[in-house]
Amino acid sequence: MIQKTKIILILLLCLSLILAYVTGCFLNGTDLTQETSEEAGNDTDESGNDINNRLTELKDRIVSSPVVLSHESGEVIYGSGERELIFIKGYADSGNTIEVYINGILEPGIVVVDNNGNFETLNGIIINEGKNTIELVSISPSGKESNPTEFDLYLSVPQKVEYKIFENSDNLKEIIDTYYSTESNPLVYIKGSHLPSSRVSIQVNDKIVGEVVSDDLGVFELDEVVLGPGNNEIAVWGITSDGFTSAPVFSNVIVTTDMGVPYPSNLTGYKQGNANYLSWNSSIDVDFDSYKLVRVEDPCVNPEYPDDDVIVTFNNINASSYIDSDIISGNSYYYTLWTLDKAGRVVSSNVVAIPKPVYSITLNKLTTSSSNTIARREWFYQPYELTNTGNVTIDVQPIMLWLKLEPNPDEEMEISPLWEVHIWDPTGEYYYSNEDIYSTYISDWRNFDGTTETEETTTFSADGLIKTVTVTETTKKTAEGPVNQKRIMTTTTDTTITVTNTSTGVTTVTTASDTDTEIVEPEKIGSVIAGLKPGEKIIIEVKIQNIAAENGEKFIAHFHFAPVDCDGRYYIDEIKSSLDVTVIGSSRN
Numbered sequence: 001m002i003q004k005t006k007i008i009l010i011l012l013l014c015l016s017l018i019l020a021y022v023t024g025c026f027l028n029g030t031d032l033t034q035e036t037s038e039e040a041g042n043d044t045d046e047s048g049n050d051i052n053n054r055l056t057e058l059k060d061r062i063v064s065s066p067v068v069l070s071h072e073s074g075e076v077i078y079g080s081g082e083r084e085l086i087f088i089k090g091y092a093d094s095g096n097t098i099e100v101y102i103n104g105i106l107e108p109g110i111v112v113v114d115n116n117g118n119f120e121t122l123n124g125i126i127i128n129e130g131k132n133t134i135e136l137v138s139i140s141p142s143g144k145e146s147n148p149t150e151f152d153l154y155l156s157v158p159q160k161v162e163y164k165i166f167e168n169s170d171n172l173k174e175i176i177d178t179y180y181s182t183e184s185n186p187l188v189y190i191k192g193s194h195l196p197s198s199r200v201s202i203q204v205n206d207k208i209v210g211e212v213v214s215d216d217l218g219v220f221e222l223d224e225v226v227l228g229p230g231n232n233e234i235a236v237w238g239i240t241s242d243g244f245t246s247a248p249v250f251s252n253v254i255v256t257t258d259m260g261v262p263y264p265s266n267l268t269g270y271k272q273g274n275a276n277y278l279s280w281n282s283s284i285d286v287d288f289d290s291y292k293l294v295r296v297e298d299p300c301v302n303p304e305y306p307d308d309d310v311i312v313t314f315n316n317i318n319a320s321s322y323i324d325s326d327i328i329s330g331n332s333y334y335y336t337l338w339t340l341d342k343a344g345r346v347v348s349s350n351v352v353a354i355p356k357p358v359y360s361i362t363l364n365k366l367t368t369s370s371s372n373t374i375a376r377r378e379w380f381y382q383p384y385e386l387t388n389t390g391n392v393t394i395d396v397q398p399i400m401l402w403l404k405l406e407p408n409p410d411e412e413m414e415i416s417p418l419w420e421v422h423i424w425d426p427t428g429e430y431y432y433s434n435e436d437i438y439s440t441y442i443s444d445w446r447n448f449d450g451t452t453e454t455e456e457t458t459t460f461s462a463d464g465l466i467k468t469v470t471v472t473e474t475t476k477k478t479a480e481g482p483v484n485q486k487r488i489m490t491t492t493t494d495t496t497i498t499v500t501n502t503s504t505g506v507t508t509v510t511t512a513s514d515t516d517t518e519i520v521e522p523e524k525i526g527s528v529i530a531g532l533k534p535g536e537k538i539i540i541e542v543k544i545q546n547i548a549a550e551n552g553e554k555f556i557a558h559f560h561f562a563p564v565d566c567d568g569r570y571y572i573d574e575i576k577s578s579l580d581v582t583v584i585g586s587s588r589n
Contacts, residue, residue: 063146066092066119066136073151077127081247084155085124091117092138092146100125101135101148113138129157158244161200161236163192165253167344169223178254180287180342184229186255191221194238194246203235203248204228214238227255258287258343265291267337267349275325276333276354283339288317292338292346295324297331299357299392300566305338305346331534332357332391358390359563361532363576366539374546375586382542382581383426388532390563395528397570398423398432399560401577402442406554409439419555419583422543423526431540432526437555443523444489450477469498478520486519522572528564542581549585557581 070089077084091113092098098111098119113119125134132153138146166189167173179186194200198214202222214220232255237248265280278293291314294303301308312322327333337349366383374380388394405418420435442451452475459468478489497510532538542557549555559578562570 063096063138063140063144064093065146066090066098066138066149068136068149068151071151071153074154076154076156078156078158078244079129080157080245082129082157083126085126086153087121087124088134088136089118089120090136090149092119093117093140096138096140099137099139101137102127103133104135127153127155129155158238158240158246159195160246161192161194161238161249163190163220163236163249163251165190165234165251169221173344175253177252178256178342179227180256180258180289180344182258182343182345184255184257186227187224188227188253189221189223190225190234190236191219192236193218194220195240197241198238200236200238204232206233227253229255229257256287256342258341258345260285260287260341261345262288262339262341262347264347265337265339265349267335267352269335269352269354271355274327274329275323276327276335277321277323278335278337278352278354279321280337280349282318282320285317285339285341287341287343289340289342290315291319292340293322294336294338296334297393298566299332299334299353301334302351303334303336305336305348330391355391357392357565359392359394359565359571360388360390360574361394361396361561361563361576362387362389363561363578365579372582373584373586374544376546376548378546378586380544380583382544382578384540384542384578385537386529386532386540386561387537388534388563391534392565393531393533395530395564396532397524397528397562397564398526399445399522399562399570399575400441400443400525401446401558401560402440402556403434403437403558404440404442404554404556405437406556417547418549418553419547420545421555421557423540423559424543425529425538425540430526431529432559444476444478444520445487445522447476447478447489448480450475465501465503467500467502469500471496471498486521488517489520491516491518522560522562522570522575524570525559529561542578544581544583546583546585551585551587553585555583555585557583 068088068090070087077086088100094113094115094117096113098113100107100111100121102125107121107125109123111119111121132155133150134153135148135150137148165175167175167179168187169189169191175188179188190202192200194214196214196216196218198218198220200212200214200220201208202210202212202225204225204227209225210222212220212222232253234251234253235248236251238246240246262285263283265283267278267280269276269278271277280291283291292305292310293312293314294305294308295311296303296308311324311326314322324333324335332353332355335352335354338346339349340346362385364385364387366385368380368382370379370381372380386396403421409418417436417438419437420433421437422430422434423432424430452473455472455474457470459470460466473494475492475494476489478487493514493516495512495514497512498507499510500507529538529540542559544555544557546555557578558580560575561578562572562575564570
């Protein structure tokens with residue numbers, strides 16, 4: 001079939017040459033009919049040349065262009081990478097050779113047309129992603145070239161997979177080249193994107209460790225991918241929903257096992273001028289990553305990484321000092337230096353406070369506009385200005401000293417409270433309330449003068465003949481002056497037991513005494529006045545109401561206020577007193 005096609009093409013070519021020749025003769029004024037009649041039976045021209053010979057020569061000068069059978073111009077080829085190897089097949093004049101040009105560049109090697117007129121690029125040719133213009137030129141043994149056969153091929157490459165490798169799905173800390181792990185076979189998390197509904201394969205060191213399908217947005221993820229010690233080659237590729245496979249995207253991760261904990265640094269510092277100066281000893285960790293200097297202002301917060309503010313990071317292991325000038329003069333700041341290694345382990349230095357925290361308050365009694373002589377159901381208000389004069393945020397704890405009634409009433413005769421007292425903020429918050437005051441109460445911590453309580457009980461035997469009277473007197477007295485910021489209270493209990501035989505009148509008296517000592521602390525009452533910042537002032541009031549006191553009866557309240565640190569420790573040396581707040585009952589309506 002190919003041979004017949006070639007013969008037809010040659011005959012058509014000869015016919016076109018003859019027509020061209022005849023047309024030329026007419027144009028030159030030559031009478032071809034006359035010449036033929038005059039020289040009938042003679043196949044020669046004016047010069048005596050044989051016309052058949054001339055036609056043969058013309059035919060030999062023409063080289064047919066190659067015909068491509070394997071591809072069509074404009075054809076789209078789907079590949080898995082940016083380059084693809086293809087093979088071109090076709091036919092041309094037997095014995096010729098074919099030159100192949102891609103985008104104007106001659107491909108190396110010779111393509112030979114066999115005796116049947118067939119040829120093929122046996123070693124293949126490389127086309128690139130996108131448009132590729134290919135030209136084939138047939139060359140005869142004598143070196144004559146055909147017109148080029150030109151066609152375009154388009155290489156379409158599916159979208160590549162994009163992904164990142166993280167330590168885990170929680171912290172999303174990306175691993176680039178080296179993973180400093182605390183385990184020899186760490187687990188990692190891979191997340192990426194491809195075309196929606198693609199089947200994505202993940203391979204680690206020539207072993208496929210997982211296959212997942214991307215969601216409607218093209219996102220895919222695979223957790224707990226196991227890496228081994230040393231180098232790990234990771235390849236990820238996707239197969240689209242229409243069956244095309246993308247080129248694998250490779251990553252290399254070197255796993256280095258770090259089993260040691262970083263060495264903590266000793267942090268020191270001082271205040272000078274308007275800045276805090278800090279210094280520390282440099283780390284000696286071979287897998288050092290960075291220093292994180294953390295600062296807080298709240299003395300109740302231990303500066304932690306990564307929970308609190310990191311004010312500066314040092315990646316140089318030799319860094320050993322820092323000047324913090326972003327401070328408010330008069331405030332105390334708390335610092336820790338955290339050392340991180342490349343495996344993510346952290347260790348903290350000691351906590352340094354600059355300057356040393358000062359816990360102090362002032363309590364100034366303000367002038368009141370109300371009279372301290374009040375009738376029943378009336379109120380008296382004594383205001384105070386409470387100021388934090390220290391350099392740290394504090395709580396302030398109300399402390400009981402005494403509540404005195406003059407005269408002290410007989411509790412058995414009272415059917416309702418005489419007074420009530422509160423410590424409150426005029427905005428409406430109450431720190432302490434006592435609405436059931438019947439009698440004098442003095443706290444053990446302030447009981448310098450001593451108080452005695454007497455209790456008497458009387459019992460009879462089952463037959464009623466034996467009467468027993470027990471009188472217990474308990475005396476409490478606190479020693480003057482602090483002992484290790486506390487005070488010693490001595491409690492003496494005297495017990496007298498009188499037993500009387502009512503039938504005989506014989507009485508027996510037995511006495512006993514017992515003494516005990518204990519350390520007492522200030523008696524905290526109510527709730528703390530919380531979060532008073534350095535320099536902050538607030539108004540508090542002692543609020544007293546006359547419930548049932550008669551004319552001239554007095555009620556005296558006395559409280560202390562102490563600054564408290566974050567451990568609940570209050571500073572006795574900084575206690576401030578409300579002094580006596582005296583209110584007198586009035587009979588006026």
